Amino acid sequence: MNAELMNVTGEPIREKSEVLLAVQNVSLRFGGVKAISDVSFDIRKGEVRAIIGPNGAGKTSMLNCINGFYQPQEGQITFKGQRRDRMKPHRAAAAGIARTFQNVALFKGMSTLDNIMTGRTLKMKRGFFWQALRHGPAMTEEIEHRRVVEDIIDFLQIEHIRKLPVGKLPYGLQKRVELGRALAMEPELLLLDEPMAGMNLEEKEDMCRFILDVNQQFGTTIALIEHDMGVVMDLSDRVVVLEYGRKIADGTPSEVKADQKVIDAYLGVAH
Amino acid sequence: MFYREAGQFKSTYQADMAVFPIRQDRIGLAVILLIAFIGIPLIGNDFFITSVMIPFLVFSLAAIGLNILTGYTGLISLGTAAFMGVGAYAAYKMTTAFPGVNIIVLILVSGLFSAAIGVLFGLPSLRIKGFYLAVATLAAQFFLQWAFVRVPWLFNYNASGAIEVPQRLLFGIPVTGASASPETRYYVCLCLVIVMTWFASNLVHGKIGRSWMAVRDMDIAAELMGIKLLTAKLLAFAVSSFYAGVAGAMMIFLWYGGGEAADVFNIRLSFNILFMVIIGGLGSLIGSFFGAAFIASLPTIMKFGLPALGVPLSGATAEHVTFMLVGALIIVFLIVEPHGLARLWQIGKQKLRTWPFPY
Ligand SMILES: Nc1ncnc2c1ncn2[C@@H]1O[C@H](COP(=O)(O)OP(=O)(O)O)[C@@H](O)[C@H]1O
Ligand SMILES: [Mg+2]
Numbered sequence: 051m052n053a054e055l056m057n058v059t060g061e062p063i064r065e066k067s068e069v070l071l072a073v074q075n076v077s078l079r080f081g082g083v084k085a086i087s088d089v090s091f092d093i094r095k096g097e098v099r100a101i102i103g104p105n106g107a108g109k110t111s112m113l114n115c116i117n118g119f120y121q122p123q124e125g126q127i128t129f130k131g132q133r134r135d136r137m138k139p140h141r142a143a144a145a146g147i148a149r150t151f152q153n154v155a156l157f158k159g160m161s162t163l164d165n166i167m168t169g170r171t172l173k174m175k176r177g178f179f180w181q182a183l184r185h186g187p188a189m190t191e192e193i194e195h196r197r198v199v200e201d202i203i204d205f206l207q208i209e210h211i212r213k214l215p216v217g218k219l220p221y222g223l224q225k226r227v228e229l230g231r232a233l234a235m236e237p238e239l240l241l242l243d244e245p246m247a248g249m250n251l252e253e254k255e256d257m258c259r260f261i262l263d264v265n266q267q268f269g270t271t272i273a274l275i276e277h278d279m280g281v282v283m284d285l286s287d288r289v290v291v292l293e294y295g296r297k298i299a300d301g302t303p304s305e306v307k308a309d310q311k312v313i314d315a316y317l318g319v320a321h
Numbered sequence: 322m323f324y325r326e327a328g329q330f331k332s333t334y335q336a337d338m339a340v341f342p343i344r345q346d347r348i349g350l351a352v353i354l355l356i357a358f359i360g361i362p363l364i365g366n367d368f369f370i371t372s373v374m375i376p377f378l379v380f381s382l383a384a385i386g387l388n389i390l391t392g393y394t395g396l397i398s399l400g401t402a403a404f405m406g407v408g409a410y411a412a413y414k415m416t417t418a419f420p421g422v423n424i425i426v427l428i429l430v431s432g433l434f435s436a437a438i439g440v441l442f443g444l445p446s447l448r449i450k451g452f453y454l455a456v457a458t459l460a461a462q463f464f465l466q467w468a469f470v471r472v473p474w475l476f477n478y479n480a481s482g483a484i485e486v487p488q489r490l491l492f493g494i495p496v497t498g499a500s501a502s503p504e505t506r507y508y509v510c511l512c513l514v515i516v517m518t519w520f521a522s523n524l525v526h527g528k529i530g531r532s533w534m535a536v537r538d539m540d541i542a543a544e545l546m547g548i549k550l551l552t553a554k555l556l557a558f559a560v561s562s563f564y565a566g567v568a569g570a571m572m573i574f575l576w577y578g579g580g581e582a583a584d585v586f587n588i589r590l591s592f593n594i595l596f597m598v599i600i601g602g603l604g605s606l607i608g609s610f611f612g613a614a615f616i617a618s619l620p621t622i623m624k625f626g627l628p629a630l631g632v633p634l635s636g637a638t639a640e641h642v643t644f645m646l647v648g649a650l651i652i653v654f655l656i657v658e659p660h661g662l663a664r665l666w667q668i669g670k671q672k673l674r675t676w677p678f679p680y
Contacts, residue, residue, distance in 0.1 A: 119541070138544075139544040140544050140545075140547045140549050142545075143544075143545055143546060143547035144547050149545060155539045155542040156539065156542070157534060157538035158539070159534060159538050159604065160531070160534050160535070160538065164531055164534070167528075167531055168535050168543075168548075171528060171546050171548055172546070176528070178529065178556075181528055183523060184523035188527065189335065192338065192528075193333075193334045193338075196334045197334065200334075231546075
């Protein structure tokens with residue numbers, strides 16, 4: 051749509067890569083409340099795509115549409131070239147979409163290890179019979195996946211809390227475990243809903259580094275909701291800005307920052 | 322001092338994933354098994370074996386079943402006794418129809434019948450939770466309990482209105498019926514409970530157990546991991562009811578032995594099993610044993626133990642005191658320690674691990 055603009059300022063490599071997810075004319079209503087109105091944007095393979103906007107702009111609702119928690123009344127969502135009308139969350143997971151939540155949604159009674167192991171569920175194929183025996187192929191499989199999970203634990207530097215129940219961990223660590231659980235799914239598209247909210251500066255820096263590493267080392271495409279504009283500028287390739295459920299800008303961080311409508315939205319200028 | 326894991330390094334993931342990673346725990350388990358297999362039949366008299374040990378084993382199995390549903394998957398059920406009944410009546414009908422088939426096989430197969438019924442009554446669990454689900458399972462309890470009494474075909478039109486357990490042999494030895502010795506029945510119960518506990522432990526420590534707990538702790542996130550909520554919940558209902566069914570068949574065939582068994586699968590039994598799970602510890606297999614031991618032995622201790630110690634207590638008073646004690650404990654555990662006796666056991670072990678230096 052604004053390809054010309056991006057040729058001037060965007061990154062050429064990302065520019066050419068194919069579209070992984072396309073959101074077209076999506077509208078979502080809750081009774082009389084319009085959470086999203088006619089929003090279109092796309093996410094390209096390998097990029098970090100930020101979604102920003104004031105509180106209540108519809109950012110979380112947009113992620114919920116993408117992974118099937120909400121069914122938009124209008125519009126369509128295409129993932130990997132396949133259009134899905136009514137997608138169930140577990141189908142989205144199987145298709146390669148993982149996510150973290152704005153208010154941490156961990157399995158509180160389970161250990162860090164078990165939480166992250168849960169992310170491997172879809173990749174574990176042994177059925178009830180072998181699970182009941184927990185020997186032979188089931189054990190081999192369990193060990194194989196445990197290895198992957200230990201790598202993730204190393205990567206996120208959470209070895210020391212491996213066996214602790216996550217419910218008692220400090221908030222910053224919980225967010226890290228939640229990222230680990232999503233990474234364990236080896237997703238193609240990772241949706242992060244305010245991964246740095248409520249963190250101190252040091253924790254934020256760590257989280258930033260993890261997100262960049264995930265993007266660069268594993269090539270995972272990331273869609274990120276974040277309020278801290280500094281973080282958004284540093285991390286993202288392209289930014290889409292929502293306000294009152296509408297898209298008001300879309301482009302590289304510097305373009306978006308210079309956009310008058312975005313400045314107004316963030317400064318709270320009355321329309 | 323002696324309960325230490327120092328020097329026991331786990332060099333493989335397999336060792337780290339063992340259910341009993343600490344050597345002393347494994348020794349403890351071996352000692353318990355030795356006592357169960359050799360000590361108790363040697364020392365215990367018939368009364369102790371039939372009125373304490375066999376009920377304890379049967380209740381433990383039923384409590385494990387309910388714990389899988391309520392403790393691990395977070396779905397409450399007040400229909401445990403009814404699912405136990407399905408197992409008992411299924412075993413009775415099958416052994417009537419196929420007297421030649423090994424009774425142990427039939428007891429296990431009868432669990433499949435209650436698994437099927439459990440799944441049926443578990444279907445609403447996708448839509449309803451908590452209180453409403455409890456009411457739905459209560460409907461199962463009342464409907465099935467009614468059927469057990471009112472459908473004479475189920476108890477072969479016996480005048481007693483109850484299952485009359487026939488004699489069945491295993492390797493030429495009677496295991497059910499009037500001539501089966503308490504020791505034989507105890508051994509059969511013990512073996513069944515050990516094998517089924519091992520299966521349950523395998524399930525809860527692997528992928529399936531994790532998906533149950535994920536559903537319990539945060540169902541929307543579980544769905545996001547690719548876990549199908551309906552499948553996970555129905556599987557929990559199936560496995561749970563299977564355990565209840567086998568426990569019910571064991572109760573009639575290996576414990577009661579017939580006769581007095583009319584209308585035993587009542588709501589009080591359902592509540593008793595639920596109390597075992599709560600007091601023992603939600604989401605803990607070992608807790609199921611603690612809870613069963615506690616609830617099953619308390620009335621006996623009150624009735625026979627206290628008078629033996631010189632505390633005068635009439636039968637009726639003993640019963641009332643038992644009721645009040647259990648009620649108070651339930652409230653205490655629900656408020657203070659939802660993980661029950663199992664948690665206290667863990668804390669105790671933790672203290673022992675660091676003893677005599679608290680830090
Ligand atoms: N489940 C829901 N039911 C009703 N209204 C909702 C629901 N989810 C979101 N909304 C509404 O949709 C709008 C957008 O919310 P949300 O997507 O959470 O915004 P953001 O994440 O950008 O802060 C808000 O007005 C919110 O009240
Ligand atoms: Mg939000």
